[in-house]
Amino acid sequence: MKARVHVTLKSGVLDPQGEAVRHALGTLGFEGISAVRQGKVIEIEFEEADEAQVRAQVELMCENLLANAVTENYAIEIS
Amino acid sequence: MKARVHVTLKSGVLDPQGEAVRHALGTLGFEGISAVRQGKVIEIEFEEADEAQVRAQVELMCENLLANAVTENYAIEIS
Incomplete structure (x- = not known):
């Protein structure tokens, strides 16, 4: 799972990575971008294999690490 | 859009960031983890507001920057 x-x-x-990407996209000629944010996945x-148990564990992992x-913010998807 | x-x-x-997270989770007592990979979002x-145009632009952005x-690998979601 x-x-x-x-x-x-x-x-x-403040998101300096996102700002850097927005600036670089502008330099490359891309237009009409109002905001860029960068995060982690x-x-x-x-x-x-038990979804409820996995979700509970992942919640704890997010809170602790x-x-x-x-x-x-975090969002969890289980598949 | x-x-x-x-x-x-x-x-x-090789994904050293993912490995570091896996190791840290092990140290915190989480078990049954077979792999961790870290990426960017x-x-x-x-x-x-035209989905096809936005998708084409984002494809180009991925290839260039x-x-x-x-x-x-990259995956694009438009919403």
Whole structure:
């Protein structure tokens, strides 16, 4: 069973990586871009096959390691 | 209109960030994890509202800037 976690900066938190990408896209001639934000995606493969247990584990992982609750949001997808 | 690009390392390409996360999760007592891979997610907001045009632009952005075609795969979602 596979879990995918998206970790993105909360709105209002400065995102220098996203700004750098936006600037580079402008330099390359791309137009009409109003905002760029960059985040992380973490894919975790589990031996466990019970969705509820996997989700509970991943929630704990996000709280303890994967995301910083002050500045980041996370979203979990199980497949 | 918003595009979300997932950039992940191709399988077979060494992923030291993912390995570091796997190791840290093990240290925290999480068990039954067979693999961890870490990638990037880039969210781009467009003024343009035509899905086909936005998708074509984002494909070009991936080829020219966002992903390294030798080592990385990318997937585009438009919403």
